[in-house]
Amino acid sequence: MDLSLPEWVADWARKAPDLKVPPPGPKSKVIIEKDRKYVSHAYDRLFQFTMKRSSGAAIMDEDGNVYLDFSSGISVLNAGWSNPKVVQAIQEQAERLTHSLANDAYFDKEAEFAELLAKISPGGALESTFFGNSGAEGVEAAVKLSRYYTKGSEHIAFMGSYHGRIGNALAMASRIKYKYGHGPFAPGIYFAPYPYCYRCWFKQEYPSCGLLCVDYLEKGILEFGGPSNDLASVFVEPVQGEGGYIVPPKEFMPRLRKLCDSRKMLLVADEVQSGLARTGEVWECNSTGTVPDILITGKALGGGIPLGAIVAKKSIMEVWRPGSHSSTFGGNGISMAAGLAHVKEILEQRLHERSKVLGEYAMKRLAELRDRYEIIGDVRGKGLMIGVEIVKSKKTKEPLYVPQIQGLAWKKGLMMITAGMYGNVFRIAPPLIISKEQLDIGMDIFEQAIKETESTMK
Numbered sequence: 001m002d003l004s005l006p007e008w009v010a011d012w013a014r015k016a017p018d019l020k021v022p023p024p025g026p027k028s029k030v031i032i033e034k035d036r037k038y039v040s041h042a043y044d045r046l047f048q049f050t051m052k053r054s055s056g057a058a059i060m061d062e063d064g065n066v067y068l069d070f071s072s073g074i075s076v077l078n079a080g081w082s083n084p085k086v087v088q089a090i091q092e093q094a095e096r097l098t099h100s101l102a103n104d105a106y107f108d109k110e111a112e113f114a115e116l117l118a119k120i121s122p123g124g125a126l127e128s129t130f131f132g133n134s135g136a137e138g139v140e141a142a143v144k145l146s147r148y149y150t151k152g153s154e155h156i157a158f159m160g161s162y163h164g165r166i167g168n169a170l171a172m173a174s175r176i177k178y179k180y181g182h183g184p185f186a187p188g189i190y191f192a193p194y195p196y197c198y199r200c201w202f203k204q205e206y207p208s209c210g211l212l213c214v215d216y217l218e219k220g221i222l223e224f225g226g227p228s229n230d231l232a233s234v235f236v237e238p239v240q241g242e243g244g245y246i247v248p249p250k251e252f253m254p255r256l257r258k259l260c261d262s263r264k265m266l267l268v269a270d271e272v273q274s275g276l277a278r279t280g281e282v283w284e285c286n287s288t289g290t291v292p293d294i295l296i297t298g299k300a301l302g303g304g305i306p307l308g309a310i311v312a313k314k315s316i317m318e319v320w321r322p323g324s325h326s327s328t329f330g331g332n333g334i335s336m337a338a339g340l341a342h343v344k345e346i347l348e349q350r351l352h353e354r355s356k357v358l359g360e361y362a363m364k365r366l367a368e369l370r371d372r373y374e375i376i377g378d379v380r381g382k383g384l385m386i387g388v389e390i391v392k393s394k395k396t397k398e399p400l401y402v403p404q405i406q407g408l409a410w411k412k413g414l415m416m417i418t419a420g421m422y423g424n425v426f427r428i429a430p431p432l433i434i435s436k437e438q439l440d441i442g443m444d445i446f447e448q449a450i451k452e453t454e455s456t457m458k
């Protein structure tokens, strides 16, 4: 497999990282100052720089600094920043039609995109799509549909889960950080332990545990944990994203499938972050042969334009009558054109296979780092969805939140973001078109930042 950058990547982006001035440079500073005055501070703004242009796996700021991106805009630009197929589709669509009146009319690209999603859905079994505008909107749609279909009103979610910042999606988030000050939340959501084997809730070892966490859900929470008989659905991330890039054992999803069937609950797979080739599969559900009842997708679905969707079994989706759910901008012209072009590009370039190959290579290198550095407690992942968990010591596993690692990498031009219940997991999730060479450059910088940080701790 050719693991160099695609031909279309701009020359400047091939040189990433390439810093001209220490960030933030003078032009960025002016914009940052105005932003701080007029834009809500709710957005974190982890990095003090401005977005000017992008290409491949690189971003340029207003001062000409070029950063290497290890986060894909949080798993959005899977086929690369400013992929020309996506850019062209947006340009052509903008000239033809922008707002496509999903509520009142039909639109060719919406039908075509839904047909493609049906074809590539897990097991080819999810044949009907509802398009919204974001991942969280997809979650809301799945909550509504699962209640409408089952007539139930309660849900199972998982510890460490993240499904978005509004309504029921926020109610299903497990961390105080996301919820603080925003209650009350919808009742009837029960949290089960996710198989976070590095920090097993029950201090067990896999596989001898026999997935005690699922037993606990089945025989503990569902029987004695307080739910009524009105359970509608189980919401699960097949690889937990914001919770810390946690890959569950292979039996986990099939066991949830079985449990849902026996209890007449719907299985809802939230693939907003794990989907569309990120984990080395088109959908992570495919890796265990699990067919959910509803699949939620977003992020990479729009190739950089806001888009989210639920893709469901036809028998389930068709209980909704016209008007049961809707959105002014759902199936929007530009989102459909961009998303369709992005998903086609992912499939045509077989980026799931590239993700697998690069992911295996990166995991090997990162495992060597884990053996070399005391503060790397765990390296886990699938494809290019890899988490590196930082701890005080391998023995105690005490979580170590280290913004300085991020800062040191950033100063060398590498953009890395964290995840995890303790904020101590670095994500290695670059655009899937990244070259092996750029992946190595990024991992070299990451190692340097780990090394410098560890040496200051002695």
Ligand SMILES: Cc1ncc(COP(=O)(O)O)c(C=O)c1O
Pocket (backbone or CB within 6 Å): 074, 134, 135, 136, 137, 139, 162, 163, 164, 165, 237, 241, 242, 270, 271, 272, 273, 274, 298, 299, 308
């Ligand atoms: C698994 C998962 N679900 C849902 C969401 C929410 O998506 P959005 O931010 O587009 O609303 C996210 C966002 O990070 C996510 O990772």
